[in-house]
Structures are given as C-alpha cells and as structure tokens.
Amino acid sequence: MVGILIATWVAIVYALFFFNLIANFLSGQKGV
Amino acid sequence: MIVPPLYHLGRFTVGSLARDLDPDLRTGLSLCIGFAVLSYVVMVEGFLDSYTDLTFWLTIALPFLLTIPLTLRRIKKLPARWAQWRSAFPLPWDRFLWALIGLLALLDLINAGNAAVGWDAAVHHYAFPGALLRAGGLVDVPAIPFSYYPSLIEMLFTLGLKVGGVFAAGAMTWVFLIPLAVALISLGKSAGSPRIGLWSIILFLGAPLTFETPFSGVIDLPFFTFCILALAVLLEPERGITWGRVVLIGLLIGCASATKHLGLLFLAAFVPVFIWKLVRDTGKFSNSLGPAMLMILLSLLIPLPWYIRSYVLTGDPLYPFLANILNLAGDRWGSFSVESFARTDYPRNLVGFLFYLWHLTMDYWDLRPWYWAVHPAWLALLPPAIVWAIAPPRETRLSARILSLRIILLLAFLTMAINFFLAPAYPRYLFPTWLCLSLSSAWALSETRRHWPATGRILVPIVLALPLVIVLGMAGKRAIEVVPQYVSPDARERAVSESVPGYETFAWANEHLNPRSDVILSIDPKIYYLDTPAIISKPGIESSLIVPWDSQPTQIISNWRDLGVTYFMLDTTLISVKHGFGIAFFSAVLDDRDAVWLDITTTRAGADEFGIGDILSDEEFLRMSALAGLPIVQDGTREGCHLLSREKMEMFQSWGRDWQMARTLLRFINAGILTEEFRSGPGGGLRVYRVHLPPTDDASLPDLPDVTGWCLAYEEGPVDRLPADST
Numbered sequence: 001m002v003g004i005l006i007a008t009w010v011a012i013v014y015a016l017f018f019f020n021l022i023a024n025f026l027s028g029q030k031g032v
Numbered sequence: 033m034i035v036p037p038l039y040h041l042g043r044f045t046v047g048s049l050a051r052d053l054d055p056d057l058r059t060g061l062s063l064c065i066g067f068a069v070l071s072y073v074v075m076v077e078g079f080l081d082s083y084t085d086l087t088f089w090l091t092i093a094l095p096f097l098l099t100i101p102l103t104l105r106r107i108k109k110l111p112a113r114w115a116q117w118r119s120a121f122p123l124p125w126d127r128f129l130w131a132l133i134g135l136l137a138l139l140d141l142i143n144a145g146n147a148a149v150g151w152d153a154a155v156h157h158y159a160f161p162g163a164l165l166r167a168g169g170l171v172d173v174p175a176i177p178f179s180y181y182p183s184l185i186e187m188l189f190t191l192g193l194k195v196g197g198v199f200a201a202g203a204m205t206w207v208f209l210i211p212l213a214v215a216l217i218s219l220g221k222s223a224g225s226p227r228i229g230l231w232s233i234i235l236f237l238g239a240p241l242t243f244e245t246p247f248s249g250v251i252d253l254p255f256f257t258f259c260i261l262a263l264a265v266l267l268e269p270e271r272g273i274t275w276g277r278v279v280l281i282g283l284l285i286g287c288a289s290a291t292k293h294l295g296l297l298f299l300a301a302f303v304p305v306f307i308w309k310l311v312r313d314t315g316k317f318s319n320s321l322g323p324a325m326l327m328i329l330l331s332l333l334i335p336l337p338w339y340i341r342s343y344v345l346t347g348d349p350l351y352p353f354l355a356n357i358l359n360l361a362g363d364r365w366g367s368f369s370v371e372s373f374a375r376t377d378y379p380r381n382l383v384g385f386l387f388y389l390w391h392l393t394m395d396y397w398d399l400r401p402w403y404w405a406v407h408p409a410w411l412a413l414l415p416p417a418i419v420w421a422i423a424p425p426r427e428t429r430l431s432a433r434i435l436s437l438r439i440i441l442l443l444a445f446l447t448m449a450i451n452f453f454l455a456p457a458y459p460r461y462l463f464p465t466w467l468c469l470s471l472s473s474a475w476a477l478s479e480t481r482r483h484w485p486a487t488g489r490i491l492v493p494i495v496l497a498l499p500l501v502i503v504l505g506m507a508g509k510r511a512i513e514v515v516p517q518y519v520s521p522d523a524r525e526r527a528v529s530e531s532v533p534g535y536e537t538f539a540w541a542n543e544h545l546n547p548r549s550d551v552i553l554s555i556d557p558k559i560y561y562l563d564t565p566a567i568i569s570k571p572g573i574e575s576s577l578i579v580p581w582d583s584q585p586t587q588i589i590s591n592w593r594d595l596g597v598t599y600f601m602l603d604t605t606l607i608s609v610k611h612g613f614g615i616a617f618f619s620a621v622l623d624d625r626d627a628v629w630l631d632i633t634t635t636r637a638g639a640d641e642f643g644i645g646d647i648l649s650d651e652e653f654l655r656m657s658a659l660a661g662l663p664i665v666q667d668g669t670r671e672g673c674h675l676l677s678r679e680k681m682e683m684f685q686s687w688g689r690d691w692q693m694a695r696t697l698l699r700f701i702n703a704g705i706l707t708e709e710f711r712s713g714p715g716g717g718l719r720v721y722r723v724h725l726p727p728t729d730d731a732s733l734p735d736l737p738d739v740t741g742w743c744l745a746y747e748e749g750p751v752d753r754l755p756a757d758s759t
Contacts, residue, residue, distance in 0.1 A: 003484025006476075007491050010412040013393075014498065017408035020394055021240075021502075024402035 035207060036103040037095030038066025045069075049276035050265070055113070057218045057264055060211030061280065064261060067188060067207070067254070068287045068334075074187040075337065078170025088194050120226050129230055132500065136237060137209055139507035140246040144202030146514045147524040148531035153249025154558035155568070156181075158201065161190035162560055172345050174577045175567040176559070180351045182338035184290040185251040202247045208257045209246055215257065215264040216471065222267040223440070223475050224433040231474035231496060236467060238500035239407035241459050243507065251291055256463035258288035259298050263443065263468075266306060267436050272313040273323065281306070282327040286334025293353040297454065298464050299331050301446035305439050312435060346576070378457045385452050389414065392459055403506060406459050409495050410466060413473035417441060420479055421472075437475055444468035528561070533605055534713025538562055541599070541710075541720055551596045553578070556603035556718055567595065571608060571690045581693035588696060589705070590729040597723050600706055602697065604647045605717035612690025613644040614653070616698065619681060619691060620739050627677040629744040638742025643698050649715065676743070699733045 042062030046053065053061070070091075077087055121127060149158055156178040163173045173179040185205065192201030213233055220229020236242060245253040262284040265277050285302060289295030303324060310320035339349035348360035378384060378391060393411045421438045447465040455461045477495055481488030516523035529535045538561040541552065545564045552559075552566040557573060559566040567575045574581070579591045603609060617639050622628055636653060639645055685691060700706045706721040 003480060003487035006416050006480055006484075007487050009415070010409075010491060010495060013412035014408050014494070016394055017405070017411075018498075021402055021405050024405075 033092050033096045034070070035063070035066075036106075037099040038070055039063055039106075040066075040099045040102050041069055041095075042066030046280065049280045050274065051276075052274075053265070053277075054218055054221070054268060055116075056214045057261075057268060060214035060218075061261060061265070061284075063207060064211045064254075064258060064287065065283065067204070068184065068283075068290075070191070071184045071187040071290075072337075074191050075170060075183075078164060078187070078190070081169030081171075083165055083168050083170075083190065083194065085194070088191055091191065092195065121230065126227060126230060129234055129496070132504070133213070133233055133237065136500075136504055136507055137206075137246075139504075139511045140209070141203065141206055142511040143507065143514050144206050144247040145199040145518055146202070146247065146510065146527065147198055147517055148527045149198060149560070150244060150248040150250060151558065154532070154560040155573075157186055157189060157249045157251055158193065158198075159558075159560040160186050161193050161201075163565075164190055165194055166565075170341075174345075175565065175575050177352055177568060177573055177575050180342040180346055181293065181353070182290045182335045184287060184335075184338075185254050189249065198249070202249060205249075205251065205253045206246045208253045211261060212253065212257045215260045216467070218264040218268055219260070219436070219440070219471055220474065222264075222433065222436040223471060224436075225478065228471065228474045228478050231477060231492075232467075232470040234496045234500055235407055235409050235473050236470040238496070238503055239410075239466065240403045240405045240499065240503055240506065241407075241466070242463075243403060243503050252460065252463055255288055255291040255295065256467055258284045258291065259295070259302075259464045260467045262288070262302065263305075263440075266309055267439060273310055275323070275326075278323040278327050279330060282330025283334060285327070285331040289331060290335035290338055293350060294455075294461060295331075295335070297450045298447065299328065301443060301450055301464070303328065304446065305443045308442070309435075309439060352576075380453065385449065388448065388452055388457075392457065392462070404459060405499075406466065407470070407473075407499055409473040409477075409499075410469035412495070413476040414469065416480065417472040417476040420476065437472065440468045440471050440475075444472065532558065532561065534603065534718025535561065536712035537601070537710055537718040537720055540712070541601070544709075545599060550598045552599045552601055553592065553595070553597045553723075554601040554603075555606070555609060556601055564599075566601070567597075570603075570606065571612070571693055580689060581696070582689040585696050585699060585733055586729045586731075589725060589731070592723065593725055593729065597725075599709075600721040600723055602719045602721065603717060604719065605714060608690050609694075610648055610652055612692075612694040613647050613698075614639075615684055615691030616694040617642045617644055617739065618676065619685065619695075620736060621743050622676055622678065622681050623740045625678075625740075625745065627675055627746040629746065629748070630674050630676050631743075634742050638739040641737050641742070642739050643701065643737070644694075646716065675746070695736065698736055702734045702736070703731070 039059075039062050042065035043058065045065050046058050046061045050058075073091060077083065077091070118127075121130065153159075156176065160173060160176050160179045160183065163176060163179070164170055167173075188204040189201040192204045196203075216232045216236070217226050217229035220226050220232060223229075244250060262281045265281050265284070266273065268277075285295060285299050287295075288298055306327060307317070307320045307324055310323060311317050314320065342351050343349040345351075351360070378388075384391075389411050393406055393408060417437065418441065421434065421441050424434045444465050447468070448462060451462050451465070459466075473495075477488075477492055481492055513527060517527055529539075532538070534556070538558075542561075542563045545552070547564045550564050552562060552564050553569045554562070554566045555570050557568045557570045559568060567577055569575065569578050569581075571581050577595060579587050581588075583591075604613070620642060621630070621635065621638060636650065639648060639653060697706065701708075701721075703726075705724055705726065707724065709720045709722050711717075711719040
C-alpha cells in the first residue's frame with residue numbers, strides 16, 4: 001500500500017514536471 | 033600532460049593527511065587538490081607578470097617529465113583497480129548505468145571544444161582570463177566587475193586558454209566529473225550501498241540544469257565537487273574523523289570558497305553538520321569545537337590571497353559580493369547586484385520556504401531557459417526520504433547509514449534555507465542542495481525497491497531514465513554541432529555567429545577598431561568576443577569605473593573623457609535595456625501630470641517619434657507594458673483605452689536606472705555625441721556607436737521630443753469621450 005502511495009506521488013510530480021518542461025520548451029523561453 | 037603530475041601531487045598531500053581513506057575517494061581528492069595547487073601556481077605566476085608561453089609550458093612540461101616514473105607505476109595498477117570497480121558493480125543493470133554515464137561524459141568532453149561558449153564564460157569566466165592574457169599577468173581589470181571574485185578556476189582557464197584554447201579550458205572543468213562521481217559513490221556507501229551512489233550520479237547528471245556544467249566555461253562543477261568531497265570525507269564510513277581529515281575538509285571547503293563566494297554560504301551550512309557528526313562520533317560537544325575551529329580557519333585561509341587582492345584593489349575583500357549590504361567600497365561606482373538579473377519577488381516567509389522546492393521544480397520559469405530545469409525526483413522522493421530519516425524501520429534505527437541520511441538531509445535543508453533568505457530564487461545557486469537531494473532521492477528509491485520489489489521494478493527505471501534521456505539527447509545534439517568545429521575554422525565561426533545574437537557586430541568591431549587606441553563602453557557584457565579593451569556597462573553589473581547611469585549627463589561625459597571612450601556598444605536585445613527605453617518613453621508621455629489616458633495606436637506612434645521605434649517592436653511594446661502592470665494592454669476591458677497614473681509610473685520607474693540611461697543615450701544621439709556605425713543581430717539589436725565628445729563637459733544637450741500629445745489628459749476622459757478608432 002505504501003509502495004503504491006509513493007509510486008502515485010512520484011507519477012503526479014513527474015507528470016506535472018514534464019508538462020511544465022514541454023510547455024516552456026514549446027514557448028521558446030530563453031534565459032539571460 | 034597536465035593531469036598525471038597534479039594527481040601525484042594531490043595523492044601525496046591526501047596520503048599525508050588521511051592514508052586510511054577509501055582508494056577511490058583518495059583518487060578523486062588527489063585530482064582536486066592537484067588542480068587547486070596548479071591554480072595557485074598560475075596565480076603566483078600572474079602576480080609576477082609572467083603569463084608567457086614559456087612559463088606556461090614549463091608549468092606543464094616540467095612536472096610531467098619529472099613524474100613519468102610515478103605515472104608508469106600507477107598505470108600498471110590500473111587493471112587491478114578496474115577489477116575492483118567491476119566487483120563493486122556486478123549487475124548488468126549497474127554496468128548499463130555506468131555505460132550511460134560514460135557516454136554522457138564522452139559527449140561532454142567533445143562539447144568542451146565548443147567555441148560558442150555560454151553567457152557566463154563570455155562575460156566573466158573566459159573574459160577575465162582573456163584580459164589577463166592580454167596584459168601578461170594578474171593585473172587589476174576594473175572593466176570587468178566580476179574580476180574581483182576569487183578566481184581559483186579562472187586561473188586554470190587562463191592556463192587552458194593559452195595552451196589549448198577553449199577545449200583545454202573546458203576540459204579543465206570536465207576533469208572534475210571524476211572526483212564528483214567517486215564522492216557520490218563514497219557517500220552512497222556511507223548511506224548503505226555503492227548503488228545508491230551510482231543512482232545519485234544518474235539523478236544529478238540527469239537534471240537538465242547540470243547539463244552545461246562540465247564543458248561551457250562555467251565554474252559550478254569544480255565548486256560543488258569541492259563541496260561534496262568535503263561531505264564525503266566527513267561521512268566516509270571506514271573510520272571516525274581524524275585531525276588529518278579535518279584539515280582535508282577545511283582545504284576542500286576553502287577551495288570551494290576560492291572558486292565562488294557561495295563557498296562561504298556552504299561553510300555556514302556545513303559547520304552544524306560537521307559538529308553533529310563529531311558529537312555523534314566522540315560523544316561530547318566540547319570535542320567538536322577544536323576541529324570545527326580548525327576547519328573554519330583553513331576554509332578561510334585558502335581563499336585569503338583572493339580576499340587580500342580584492343581588499344587592496346577595492347577596499348572590500350568580497351567585492352562586489354553582498355556589496356549592497358556590506359558597503360565597504362562605498363566610494364566606488366557601478367551598481368553590481370545579483371538581483372538585477374534574477375527574480376526576487378518570490379515570497380520570503382515560512383509558507384514560501386515550505387513550497388520553495390515545489391516552486392523551483394514547477395513554477396519557476398522566468399529568466400530560466402527550459403533546459404535549466406531541476407530534476408523532478410528531488411521533489412518527488414524527498415517526502416519518503418524524510419519519513420525514513422525521522423522514523424526508520426526498527427532494524428536500521430541506530431545504524432550509521434541512517435545518520436548519513438539525516439546529515440545529508442540536514443545539509444540539503446540548511447543550504448536551501450541560506451539560499452532562500454540570502455540569494456535570489458535561482459536554481460544554479462543551489463548545486464550543493466541538489467547533490468544532497470540526489471543522494472536522498474537515490475536512498476529513498478533504493479528503500480522502495482527493497483521493501484516493495486514489484487513497485488520498485490517499475491519505479492526505478494522510470495525515475496532514473498526519463499530526465500536522463502533528455503540530457504543525453506541534449507548532449508548528443510550539441511556534440512553533433514561541435515564535431516565539425518574541430519576540423520573547420522569556418523564551422524567554429526559559424527557556430528559562434530549562430531549562438532551569439534549580434535555576433536557580426538563583435539566581428540565588425542574586431543575588424544575596424546584599433547585594440548591599442550580604442551576603448552569600448554559596452555552594454556552587451558559578452559566582452560570575451562572583443563579584441564579591443566571593453567568596459568562592461570550593462571546596468572546592474574556595470575564596471576566600477578563608470579559613474580552610475582542616473583548621474584547628470586555632464587558627469588557621464590566627463591567620466592567617458594577620463595576613460596578615453598571612443599566607441600559605445602548598445603545591446604537593445606536585453607530585456608532590461610528594452611524596459612529602460614520603454615520606461616523613458618512612458619515617463620515622457622506622462623510628463624508632470626498625475627494621470628493620462630493611453631491607447632495602443634497613438635502611444636505606439638509616439639514611441640516612434642521618441643526615437644525608440646526600432647528598439648521595441650509592437651509585440652515587445654505590449655509585453656513590456658504587461659510586465660510592468662502598465663495599462664496599455666489590448667484586453668478590451670476599456671475599449672482599448674487605459675489610465676496611466678503617476679503611482680503606476682513611479683512603481684515602474686523603481687525597477688532601476690535603465691530608463692535614465694535610456695534618456696541620456698537618446699539625448700546623446702540627438703546631440704550627435706553618439707553616431708551609429710554598425711548594427712546586426714535580431715532586429716539590429718546590437719549596435720556600435722562612435723563617440724564624439726564635446727569640447728567641454730557642460731555642453732548643452734537638446735531636450736527629448738515632446739510626446740505629451742500622444743495621449744489624452746485625464747480631464748478629457750471619461751472613456752466614452754475618447755475617439756472611436758483609438759483601439
């Protein structure tokens with residue numbers, strides 16, 4: 001049960017992270 | 033030729049201080065200490081004004097020749113070390129991960145030859161060594177405000193650029209990948225298994241943020257390698273702490289401070305961790321104080337030559353670090369401020385801190401290119417790691433590995449807290465934190481795999497592989513671009529031209545200006561590309577040679593005359609510079625009124641008349657207004673007509689001095705003091721102006737065009753009385 005909980009949490013964080021990353025990549029965001 | 037003698041020298045030092053260390057860790061330490069010694073040798077040569085080919089080749093060749101027998105002896109032992117390494121990682125999966133790390137390291141080494149170096153290198157890390165090489169020694173370079181920083185790695189870059197160009201300089205930092213890897217493996221062992229170390233290498237190098245650190249002329253890799261080696265020596269599991277190890281830790285943190293001032297902040301975070309470990313080892317708090325004092329003393333002693341240099345030249349040993357807080361060099365000009373190029377409006381309170389890691393992982397995007405993203409595992413696996421550290425299973429409750437995990441987490445917490453309160457929300461300033469979180473994430477992943485094998489089998493490959501694939505792709509793509517540069521000078525020139533906007537302007541300046549007689553004042557700080565001496569004048573990081581941009585024009589003319597400025601380089605692609613010109617225009621529109629009505633069509637036309645029509649495009653004009661919260665946004669809420677009040681204008685003006693710089697420059701252009709000679713880059717963004725100083729400093733300057741008519745006075749409102757076509 002705890003293992004599945006950890007896996008679910010990790011999956012949520014990874015999904016949000018990649019969504020952000022791809023959005024930033026597509027927007028052509030540049031740094032200084 | 034450079035590496036073997038340094039390794040032997042470092043090995044001798046490390047062997048004298050801590051002979052009982054793990055052999056792999058000793059190898060890593062030996063390399064780092066050796067390179068630090070080389071840096072100080074180059075520094076001494078610089079103080080003696082002897083940056084010549086002969087000196088540099090003697091510095092390299094003599095130790096190499098003298099240590100050939102020792103090198104041959106070490107080479108004979110390599111097969112045995114290789115066998116040891118294979119026995120530590122027997123599983124094919126482990127070896128596959130090592131193969132991926134090896135592939136990434138190989139691509140990074142290829143990428144070290146990229147002539148199109150990054151922003152930091154072109155502004156500071158290669159620009160400063162370039163200026164030193166032109167001068168022939170370690171002289172005062174006030175044109176570059178960063179030149180007063182401790183420069184342990186810049187000394188290596190000086191040597192590298194002289195003897196092997198960009199590749200040798202980049203390879204100097206690349207070498208630090210080896211000590212970084214052995215430090216993480218050693219820390220993995222202290223946390224239970226070398227595999228934890230291996231996974232932490234994958235997690236750390238798999239973050240897009242770390243991608244450029246091994247090759248693009250930045251100094252972060254040596255900096256955080258020194259930091260993590262200090263932690264590895266502290267937690268190395270074989271024996272308790274000894275005086276020799278204390279000295280070694282002090283030397284390492286000293287080297288970190290001699291690389292970047294952030295080393296001082298790392299020291300502040302490391303002291304509580306150090307004391308905790310010693311109290312656990314010896315059982316008494318008082319036993320930890322002597323070693324802690326020695327460690328702190330050495331940490332400050334190693335960078336001392338750099339502090340003394342900065343103090344002698346500026347009156348502030350840390351200049352310009354924290355200059356706005358310490359204000360020790362109060363009579364110097366310039367306005368250096370890290371805040372000028374990093375976001376600072378993240379809430380600095382307890383709630384802000386609790387969500388800081390989330391913010392840096394998910395929300396943080398402005399001024400950060402997408403490829404500076406941190407690793408999602410650092411956030412995702414932190415909660416399980418904290419739970420395990422606070423309430424570990426019964427069988428591991430008192431084990432040394434739990435103590436290691438707790439120390440690693442505490443160091444992550446302290447380094448992050450110090451960054452949170454003292455530095456801007458900028459992921460690059462948090463590398464020691466990211467290393468600690470890589471270790472704690474690998475630890476949590478390993479425990480998940482042990483307790484829930486079915487879940488672990490799916491979770492481990494996904495967590496490790498996903499971001500790493502992106503980084504490998506980035507490194508591969510870069511390598512494909514760099515390889516032609518090794519064989520063709522044209523390809524090198526093309527690469528720089530494509531990656532540096534407006535490079536043609538630098539090339540034009542190098543072709544037409546005289547390096548012996550001309551002096552450039554450059555708003556574009558990438559002066560590494562210029563052959564002619566240039567003074568960085570970008571607001572926020574301008575040289576202390578120039579008077580602040582909000583000074584009177586007469587003072588500025590006088591300052592330029594004293595400096596012998598003959599050319600001015602204006603980079604209108606910089607967001608801050610664009611803001612400056614935009615704010616100057618809106619200030620002129622508002623004039624001394626309390627409020628006016630604006631609409632996009634007329635104000636845009638007014639901007640053309642004001643002289644900034646080709647500095648801000650329509651889109652930039654709108655975007656800049658939106659950023660400032662100015663009302664000139666076509667959102668349809670007021671039929672395209674919006675109120676600009678003095679309150680909003682003052683808030684906008686409080687962003688900086690750039691708008692006053694813009695006003696002065698526009699007046700100089702109108703007066704003929706600046707005449708344009710060349711422009712290139714996107715939209716002609718990078719321009720060279722010739723400077724024609726008037727005979728006297730108090731020459732009268734023309735007023736800027738009156739643009740107050742490009743809006744409606746407040747009394748002429750309300751909205752429904754505005755012209756129908758004003759949208």
